[in-house]
Amino acid sequence: MPYGDAMATRTRSEERRAEIVRAALEVIAERGYRGASLAAVAERVGLTQQGLLHHFPTKEALLVAVLKERDQWDAVPDTTWRADLLVSLVEYNAMRPGIIQTFSALLGESVTEGHPAREFFTKRYTAVRANMASVLRAEYGERLPSGLTPERAAPLLVAVMDGLQYQWLLDPESVDMPAAFRDFLTLLGER
Amino acid sequence: MPYGDAMATRTRSEERRAEIVRAALEVIAERGYRGASLAAVAERVGLTQQGLLHHFPTKEALLVAVLKERDQWDAVPDTTWRADLLVSLVEYNAMRPGIIQTFSALLGESVTEGHPAREFFTKRYTAVRANMASVLRAEYGERLPSGLTPERAAPLLVAVMDGLQYQWLLDPESVDMPAAFRDFLTLLGER
Protein backbone atom coordinates (compact mmCIF):
# COMPACT_ATOMS: atom_id res chain seq x y z
CA MET A 1 0.00 0.00 0.00
CA PRO A 2 1.81 3.16 -1.15
CA TYR A 3 -0.58 5.47 0.69
CA GLY A 4 -3.00 4.44 3.38
CA ASP A 5 -2.64 5.72 6.93
CA ALA A 6 0.01 8.18 5.93
CA MET A 7 -2.66 9.93 3.87
CA ALA A 8 -3.86 12.09 6.73
CA THR A 9 -0.44 13.48 7.60
CA ARG A 10 1.02 14.21 4.22
CA THR A 11 4.49 15.65 4.45
CA ARG A 12 5.53 18.74 2.57
CA SER A 13 7.46 16.47 0.24
CA GLU A 14 4.48 14.25 -0.51
CA GLU A 15 2.45 17.35 -1.17
CA ARG A 16 5.02 18.56 -3.65
CA ARG A 17 5.20 15.22 -5.39
CA ALA A 18 1.42 15.19 -5.72
CA GLU A 19 1.52 18.67 -7.29
CA ILE A 20 4.14 17.51 -9.74
CA VAL A 21 2.14 14.43 -10.71
CA ARG A 22 -0.90 16.61 -11.30
CA ALA A 23 1.13 18.89 -13.55
CA ALA A 24 2.54 15.88 -15.38
CA LEU A 25 -0.98 14.60 -16.08
CA GLU A 26 -1.79 17.94 -17.69
CA VAL A 27 1.33 18.15 -19.77
CA ILE A 28 0.96 14.55 -20.96
CA ALA A 29 -2.62 15.33 -21.99
CA GLU A 30 -1.29 18.20 -24.08
CA ARG A 31 1.79 16.60 -25.61
CA GLY A 32 1.91 12.89 -24.78
CA TYR A 33 4.66 11.32 -22.69
CA ARG A 34 7.39 11.55 -25.31
CA GLY A 35 6.47 15.16 -25.99
CA ALA A 36 6.21 16.11 -22.33
CA SER A 37 9.47 17.71 -21.25
CA LEU A 38 10.48 17.79 -17.62
CA ALA A 39 11.02 21.51 -17.97
CA ALA A 40 7.38 22.04 -19.00
CA VAL A 41 6.13 20.04 -16.02
CA ALA A 42 8.52 21.85 -13.68
CA GLU A 43 7.48 25.26 -14.92
CA ARG A 44 3.85 24.44 -14.18
CA VAL A 45 4.64 23.98 -10.50
CA GLY A 46 7.11 26.86 -10.36
CA LEU A 47 10.28 24.77 -10.27
CA THR A 48 13.30 24.42 -12.45
CA GLN A 49 13.73 21.16 -14.31
CA GLN A 50 16.57 20.24 -11.97
CA GLY A 51 14.42 21.02 -8.97
CA LEU A 52 11.82 18.58 -10.23
CA LEU A 53 14.43 15.87 -10.57
CA HIS A 54 15.02 16.10 -6.83
CA HIS A 55 11.54 14.63 -6.32
CA PHE A 56 11.56 12.19 -9.23
CA PRO A 57 15.07 11.10 -10.17
CA THR A 58 14.19 10.25 -13.78
CA LYS A 59 11.44 11.04 -16.26
CA GLU A 60 10.36 7.43 -16.14
CA ALA A 61 10.00 7.57 -12.34
CA LEU A 62 7.55 10.42 -12.85
CA LEU A 63 5.61 8.37 -15.40
CA VAL A 64 5.39 5.49 -12.95
CA ALA A 65 3.88 7.85 -10.39
CA VAL A 66 1.36 9.05 -12.97
CA LEU A 67 0.36 5.46 -13.75
CA LYS A 68 0.00 4.64 -10.04
CA GLU A 69 -2.43 7.52 -9.77
CA ARG A 70 -4.58 5.83 -12.38
CA ASP A 71 -4.38 2.50 -10.63
CA GLN A 72 -5.78 3.99 -7.47
CA TRP A 73 -8.51 5.57 -9.48
CA ASP A 74 -9.64 2.34 -11.04
CA ALA A 75 -9.11 0.14 -8.04
CA VAL A 76 -12.76 0.18 -7.09
CA PRO A 77 -13.44 -3.17 -5.41
CA ASP A 78 -15.02 -5.57 -7.92
CA THR A 79 -18.01 -6.27 -5.81
CA THR A 80 -19.19 -2.69 -5.84
CA TRP A 81 -19.38 -2.53 -9.64
CA ARG A 82 -22.68 -3.13 -11.30
CA ALA A 83 -23.62 -2.61 -14.90
CA ASP A 84 -25.50 0.60 -14.15
CA LEU A 85 -22.46 1.98 -12.33
CA LEU A 86 -20.52 1.60 -15.55
CA VAL A 87 -22.86 4.11 -17.13
CA SER A 88 -22.16 6.52 -14.29
CA LEU A 89 -18.46 6.01 -14.81
CA VAL A 90 -18.75 6.88 -18.50
CA GLU A 91 -20.88 9.91 -17.67
CA TYR A 92 -18.29 11.01 -15.16
CA ASN A 93 -15.51 10.53 -17.69
CA ALA A 94 -17.41 12.68 -20.17
CA MET A 95 -17.02 15.52 -17.69
CA ARG A 96 -13.28 15.08 -17.32
CA PRO A 97 -11.77 15.28 -20.79
CA GLY A 98 -8.33 16.07 -19.37
CA ILE A 99 -7.74 12.83 -17.58
CA ILE A 100 -9.25 10.81 -20.41
CA GLN A 101 -6.98 12.57 -22.85
CA THR A 102 -3.94 11.82 -20.71
CA PHE A 103 -4.61 8.12 -20.62
CA SER A 104 -5.80 7.84 -24.21
CA ALA A 105 -2.55 9.44 -25.31
CA LEU A 106 -0.54 7.12 -23.06
CA LEU A 107 -2.41 4.04 -24.28
CA GLY A 108 -1.70 5.03 -27.86
CA GLU A 109 1.98 5.55 -27.23
CA SER A 110 2.22 2.38 -25.19
CA VAL A 111 1.77 0.10 -28.20
CA THR A 112 5.11 1.29 -29.59
CA GLU A 113 8.14 -0.81 -28.88
CA GLY A 114 9.79 -0.56 -25.52
CA HIS A 115 7.48 2.15 -24.27
CA PRO A 116 7.80 2.43 -20.50
CA ALA A 117 4.01 2.19 -20.02
CA ARG A 118 3.57 -0.87 -22.20
CA GLU A 119 3.78 -3.48 -19.46
CA PHE A 120 1.55 -1.40 -17.23
CA PHE A 121 -1.21 -1.28 -19.82
CA THR A 122 -0.86 -4.93 -20.78
CA LYS A 123 -1.35 -5.99 -17.18
CA ARG A 124 -4.04 -3.44 -16.60
CA TYR A 125 -6.13 -4.67 -19.53
CA THR A 126 -5.87 -8.25 -18.37
CA ALA A 127 -7.17 -7.13 -14.99
CA VAL A 128 -9.86 -4.87 -16.42
CA ARG A 129 -11.19 -7.63 -18.68
CA ALA A 130 -11.37 -10.02 -15.72
CA ASN A 131 -13.11 -7.35 -13.71
CA MET A 132 -15.69 -6.68 -16.39
CA ALA A 133 -16.32 -10.38 -16.81
CA SER A 134 -17.09 -10.64 -13.12
CA VAL A 135 -19.41 -7.64 -13.29
CA LEU A 136 -21.28 -9.27 -16.14
CA ARG A 137 -21.40 -12.60 -14.38
CA ALA A 138 -22.87 -10.97 -11.29
CA GLU A 139 -25.49 -9.34 -13.48
CA TYR A 140 -26.38 -12.16 -15.87
CA GLY A 141 -24.87 -15.42 -14.69
CA GLU A 142 -23.02 -17.75 -17.07
CA ARG A 143 -24.70 -16.47 -20.23
CA LEU A 144 -25.76 -13.02 -21.22
CA PRO A 145 -29.19 -12.75 -22.87
CA SER A 146 -27.42 -12.66 -26.21
CA GLY A 147 -25.80 -16.02 -25.50
CA LEU A 148 -22.27 -14.68 -24.95
CA THR A 149 -20.28 -15.78 -21.93
CA PRO A 150 -19.05 -13.02 -19.62
CA GLU A 151 -15.49 -13.76 -20.74
CA ARG A 152 -16.35 -13.17 -24.38
CA ALA A 153 -18.39 -10.06 -23.73
CA ALA A 154 -15.76 -8.44 -21.50
CA PRO A 155 -13.23 -7.47 -24.19
CA LEU A 156 -16.06 -5.96 -26.24
CA LEU A 157 -17.19 -3.88 -23.31
CA VAL A 158 -13.69 -2.59 -22.72
CA ALA A 159 -13.15 -1.96 -26.44
CA VAL A 160 -16.33 0.11 -26.69
CA MET A 161 -15.33 2.25 -23.73
CA ASP A 162 -11.87 2.97 -25.13
CA GLY A 163 -12.91 3.33 -28.74
CA LEU A 164 -15.68 5.78 -27.88
CA GLN A 165 -13.20 7.86 -25.90
CA TYR A 166 -11.04 8.44 -28.97
CA GLN A 167 -13.99 9.39 -31.14
CA TRP A 168 -15.29 11.67 -28.42
CA LEU A 169 -11.94 13.35 -27.71
CA LEU A 170 -11.48 14.11 -31.39
CA ASP A 171 -15.01 15.41 -31.92
CA PRO A 172 -17.05 15.89 -28.73
CA GLU A 173 -19.83 17.67 -30.62
CA SER A 174 -20.48 14.69 -32.85
CA VAL A 175 -20.16 11.86 -30.36
CA ASP A 176 -22.44 11.48 -27.36
CA MET A 177 -20.26 9.06 -25.46
CA PRO A 178 -22.61 8.18 -22.58
CA ALA A 179 -25.59 7.70 -24.93
CA ALA A 180 -23.57 5.45 -27.22
CA PHE A 181 -22.34 3.45 -24.26
CA ARG A 182 -25.91 3.00 -23.03
CA ASP A 183 -26.85 1.75 -26.48
CA PHE A 184 -24.12 -0.82 -26.22
CA LEU A 185 -25.22 -2.01 -22.79
CA THR A 186 -28.75 -2.39 -24.13
CA LEU A 187 -27.35 -4.48 -26.95
CA LEU A 188 -25.49 -6.67 -24.46
CA GLY A 189 -28.47 -7.09 -22.17
CA GLU A 190 -31.16 -7.76 -24.74
CA ARG A 191 -32.27 -11.09 -26.04
CA MET B 1 -6.57 11.68 -57.49
CA PRO B 2 -3.00 11.78 -56.25
CA TYR B 3 -1.96 8.74 -58.28
CA GLY B 4 -4.00 7.19 -61.04
CA ASP B 5 -2.62 6.92 -64.57
CA ALA B 6 0.81 7.97 -63.43
CA MET B 7 0.92 4.76 -61.40
CA ALA B 8 2.24 2.66 -64.26
CA THR B 9 5.15 4.94 -65.07
CA ARG B 10 6.42 5.79 -61.65
CA THR B 11 9.46 8.00 -61.80
CA ARG B 12 12.61 7.25 -59.86
CA SER B 13 11.66 10.06 -57.54
CA GLU B 14 8.20 8.70 -56.85
CA GLU B 15 9.76 5.31 -56.21
CA ARG B 16 12.09 6.84 -53.67
CA ARG B 17 9.33 8.73 -51.94
CA ALA B 18 7.31 5.54 -51.67
CA GLU B 19 10.29 3.78 -50.08
CA ILE B 20 10.65 6.59 -47.59
CA VAL B 21 6.95 6.51 -46.69
CA ARG B 22 7.19 2.77 -46.14
CA ALA B 23 10.17 3.27 -43.83
CA ALA B 24 8.33 6.03 -42.01
CA LEU B 25 5.38 3.70 -41.38
CA GLU B 26 7.77 1.25 -39.76
CA VAL B 27 9.56 3.77 -37.61
CA ILE B 28 6.30 5.33 -36.45
CA ALA B 29 5.07 1.86 -35.48
CA GLU B 30 8.17 1.47 -33.35
CA ARG B 31 8.40 4.91 -31.79
CA GLY B 32 5.31 6.96 -32.64
CA TYR B 33 5.45 10.16 -34.69
CA ARG B 34 7.02 12.34 -32.02
CA GLY B 35 9.60 9.65 -31.32
CA ALA B 36 10.33 8.96 -34.98
CA SER B 37 13.43 10.90 -36.00
CA LEU B 38 14.07 11.75 -39.62
CA ALA B 39 17.52 10.24 -39.22
CA ALA B 40 16.02 6.87 -38.23
CA VAL B 41 13.73 6.89 -41.25
CA ALA B 42 16.56 7.97 -43.55
CA GLU B 43 18.89 5.28 -42.29
CA ARG B 44 16.29 2.64 -43.08
CA VAL B 45 16.37 3.59 -46.77
CA GLY B 46 20.11 4.17 -46.84
CA LEU B 47 20.02 7.94 -46.90
CA THR B 48 21.29 10.68 -44.66
CA GLN B 49 18.72 12.75 -42.83
CA GLN B 50 19.46 15.67 -45.13
CA GLY B 51 19.03 13.47 -48.16
CA LEU B 52 15.57 12.54 -46.98
CA LEU B 53 14.63 16.20 -46.61
CA HIS B 54 15.21 16.59 -50.33
CA HIS B 55 12.13 14.41 -50.92
CA PHE B 56 10.01 15.70 -48.03
CA PRO B 57 10.93 19.23 -47.04
CA THR B 58 9.69 18.89 -43.46
CA LYS B 59 8.87 16.14 -41.01
CA GLU B 60 5.23 17.11 -41.19
CA ALA B 61 5.21 16.76 -44.98
CA LEU B 62 6.34 13.18 -44.47
CA LEU B 63 3.54 12.57 -41.98
CA VAL B 64 1.02 13.93 -44.46
CA ALA B 65 2.27 11.43 -47.03
CA VAL B 66 1.92 8.64 -44.47
CA LEU B 67 -1.67 9.66 -43.74
CA LYS B 68 -2.49 9.82 -47.46
CA GLU B 69 -1.31 6.24 -47.75
CA ARG B 70 -3.90 5.27 -45.19
CA ASP B 71 -6.61 7.20 -46.96
CA GLN B 72 -6.02 5.27 -50.13
CA TRP B 73 -6.15 2.08 -48.16
CA ASP B 74 -9.52 2.81 -46.64
CA ALA B 75 -11.07 4.43 -49.67
CA VAL B 76 -12.92 1.32 -50.67
CA PRO B 77 -16.11 2.52 -52.36
CA ASP B 78 -19.02 2.36 -49.89
CA THR B 79 -21.15 0.20 -52.06
CA THR B 80 -18.70 -2.68 -52.07
CA TRP B 81 -18.72 -2.97 -48.26
CA ARG B 82 -20.97 -5.49 -46.67
CA ALA B 83 -21.07 -6.61 -43.06
CA ASP B 84 -19.32 -9.88 -43.81
CA LEU B 85 -16.53 -7.99 -45.56
CA LEU B 86 -15.87 -6.16 -42.32
CA VAL B 87 -14.99 -9.48 -40.76
CA SER B 88 -12.52 -10.13 -43.56
CA LEU B 89 -11.02 -6.70 -42.97
CA VAL B 90 -10.50 -7.43 -39.30
CA GLU B 91 -9.02 -10.82 -40.12
CA TYR B 92 -6.69 -9.18 -42.57
CA ASN B 93 -5.70 -6.57 -40.01
CA ALA B 94 -4.89 -9.34 -37.55
CA MET B 95 -2.22 -10.46 -40.00
CA ARG B 96 -0.65 -7.03 -40.29
CA PRO B 97 0.27 -5.91 -36.80
CA GLY B 98 2.76 -3.38 -38.18
CA ILE B 99 0.32 -1.15 -39.98
CA ILE B 100 -2.23 -1.41 -37.19
CA GLN B 101 0.42 -0.41 -34.70
CA THR B 102 1.39 2.59 -36.81
CA PHE B 103 -2.10 3.96 -36.94
CA SER B 104 -3.03 3.05 -33.38
CA ALA B 105 0.03 4.98 -32.20
CA LEU B 106 -0.87 7.92 -34.44
CA LEU B 107 -4.50 7.92 -33.30
CA GLY B 108 -3.35 7.98 -29.68
CA GLU B 109 -0.95 10.86 -30.25
CA SER B 110 -3.50 12.74 -32.33
CA VAL B 111 -5.72 13.51 -29.34
CA THR B 112 -2.97 15.72 -27.88
CA GLU B 113 -3.18 19.42 -28.55
CA GLY B 114 -2.03 20.72 -31.88
CA HIS B 115 -0.93 17.33 -33.14
CA PRO B 116 -0.47 17.49 -36.91
CA ALA B 117 -2.65 14.41 -37.44
CA ARG B 118 -5.52 15.61 -35.30
CA GLU B 119 -7.60 17.16 -38.06
CA PHE B 120 -6.96 14.20 -40.30
CA PHE B 121 -8.34 11.76 -37.75
CA THR B 122 -11.29 13.96 -36.83
CA LYS B 123 -12.39 14.12 -40.45
CA ARG B 124 -11.60 10.50 -41.03
CA TYR B 125 -13.78 9.33 -38.16
CA THR B 126 -16.68 11.45 -39.34
CA ALA B 127 -16.36 9.79 -42.73
CA VAL B 128 -15.86 6.30 -41.32
CA ARG B 129 -18.94 6.57 -39.12
CA ALA B 130 -21.02 7.70 -42.09
CA ASN B 131 -19.61 4.83 -44.11
CA MET B 132 -20.43 2.27 -41.46
CA ALA B 133 -23.93 3.66 -41.10
CA SER B 134 -24.47 3.18 -44.80
CA VAL B 135 -23.13 -0.38 -44.64
CA LEU B 136 -25.56 -1.14 -41.83
CA ARG B 137 -28.45 0.52 -43.63
CA ALA B 138 -27.77 -1.57 -46.74
CA GLU B 139 -27.78 -4.68 -44.58
CA TYR B 140 -30.68 -4.00 -42.23
CA GLY B 141 -32.65 -0.98 -43.40
CA GLU B 142 -33.72 1.80 -41.04
CA ARG B 143 -33.57 -0.34 -37.89
CA LEU B 144 -31.18 -3.06 -36.86
CA PRO B 145 -32.77 -6.13 -35.28
CA SER B 146 -31.83 -4.68 -31.90
CA GLY B 147 -33.83 -1.55 -32.64
CA LEU B 148 -30.83 0.77 -33.10
CA THR B 149 -30.69 3.07 -36.10
CA PRO B 150 -27.65 2.68 -38.37
CA GLU B 151 -26.42 6.10 -37.18
CA ARG B 152 -26.43 5.02 -33.57
CA ALA B 153 -24.85 1.67 -34.22
CA ALA B 154 -22.06 3.09 -36.38
CA PRO B 155 -19.93 4.71 -33.64
CA LEU B 156 -20.16 1.50 -31.62
CA LEU B 157 -18.95 -0.54 -34.56
CA VAL B 158 -16.01 1.80 -35.07
CA ALA B 159 -15.25 1.88 -31.34
CA VAL B 160 -15.15 -1.90 -31.12
CA MET B 161 -12.75 -2.15 -34.05
CA ASP B 162 -10.36 0.42 -32.58
CA GLY B 163 -10.64 -0.71 -29.00
CA LEU B 164 -9.99 -4.32 -29.88
CA GLN B 165 -6.90 -3.29 -31.79
CA TYR B 166 -5.33 -1.76 -28.69
CA GLN B 167 -6.08 -4.80 -26.55
CA TRP B 168 -4.77 -7.08 -29.26
CA LEU B 169 -1.58 -5.10 -29.91
CA LEU B 170 -0.75 -5.13 -26.21
CA ASP B 171 -1.49 -8.83 -25.75
CA PRO B 172 -2.09 -10.78 -28.95
CA GLU B 173 -2.06 -14.11 -27.10
CA SER B 174 -4.97 -13.12 -24.91
CA VAL B 175 -7.18 -11.36 -27.41
CA ASP B 176 -8.66 -13.06 -30.45
CA MET B 177 -9.53 -9.93 -32.34
CA PRO B 178 -11.46 -11.45 -35.26
CA ALA B 179 -13.47 -13.77 -32.97
CA ALA B 180 -14.37 -10.90 -30.68
CA PHE B 181 -15.40 -8.77 -33.62
CA ARG B 182 -17.62 -11.56 -34.92
CA ASP B 183 -19.23 -11.75 -31.49
CA PHE B 184 -19.99 -8.08 -31.73
CA LEU B 185 -21.53 -8.36 -35.18
CA THR B 186 -23.73 -11.19 -33.92
CA LEU B 187 -24.83 -8.92 -31.11
CA LEU B 188 -25.69 -6.17 -33.57
CA GLY B 189 -27.54 -8.47 -35.91
CA GLU B 190 -29.59 -10.42 -33.39
CA ARG B 191 -33.02 -9.62 -32.15
Add this chain to the structure above:
DNA sequence: ATTATCTATAGATCTATAGATAATGC
Protein backbone atom coordinates in the same frame (compact mmCIF):
# COMPACT_ATOMS: atom_id res chain seq x y z
C1' DA C 1 21.15 17.97 9.89
C1' DT C 2 18.30 17.24 6.30
C1' DT C 3 15.61 18.46 2.56
C1' DA C 4 14.54 21.48 -1.33
C1' DT C 5 15.97 24.15 -4.85
C1' DC C 6 19.17 26.55 -7.78
C1' DT C 7 23.22 27.49 -11.21
C1' DA C 8 26.23 25.44 -14.35
C1' DT C 9 26.99 22.25 -17.63
C1' DA C 10 27.90 17.72 -20.17
C1' DG C 11 26.51 15.07 -23.79
C1' DA C 12 22.85 13.57 -26.89
C1' DT C 13 19.51 14.48 -30.04
C1' DC C 14 16.63 16.81 -33.45
C1' DT C 15 14.91 19.64 -37.35
C1' DA C 16 16.23 22.45 -40.84
C1' DT C 17 19.27 25.43 -43.98
C1' DA C 18 23.32 26.33 -47.08
C1' DG C 19 26.11 25.02 -50.36
C1' DA C 20 29.11 21.51 -52.73
C1' DT C 21 29.39 17.24 -55.47
C1' DA C 22 27.67 13.23 -57.86
C1' DA C 23 24.29 10.96 -60.78
C1' DT C 24 20.68 11.05 -64.28
C1' DG C 25 17.81 12.60 -68.14
C1' DC C 26 17.32 15.06 -72.33
Add this chain to the structure above:
DNA sequence: ATTATCTATAGATCTATAGATAATGC
Protein backbone atom coordinates in the same frame (compact mmCIF):
# COMPACT_ATOMS: atom_id res chain seq x y z
C1' DA D 1 20.31 21.02 -66.91
C1' DT D 2 18.11 18.92 -63.38
C1' DT D 3 17.67 15.94 -59.70
C1' DA D 4 19.63 13.40 -55.83
C1' DT D 5 22.59 13.13 -52.27
C1' DC D 6 26.28 14.55 -49.25
C1' DT D 7 29.14 17.43 -45.75
C1' DA D 8 28.97 21.06 -42.55
C1' DT D 9 26.59 23.38 -39.28
C1' DA D 10 23.20 26.52 -36.79
C1' DG D 11 20.15 26.71 -33.22
C1' DA D 12 16.90 24.39 -30.17
C1' DT D 13 15.84 21.04 -27.06
C1' DC D 14 16.24 17.29 -23.72
C1' DT D 15 17.67 14.34 -19.78
C1' DA D 16 20.69 13.93 -16.27
C1' DT D 17 24.78 14.89 -13.04
C1' DA D 18 27.64 17.80 -9.87
C1' DG D 19 27.98 20.84 -6.56
C1' DA D 20 26.53 25.21 -4.16
C1' DT D 21 23.04 27.70 -1.44
C1' DA D 22 18.67 28.36 0.83
C1' DA D 23 14.89 26.69 3.66
C1' DT D 24 12.97 23.58 7.13
C1' DG D 25 12.65 20.33 11.00
C1' DC D 26 14.38 18.69 15.28
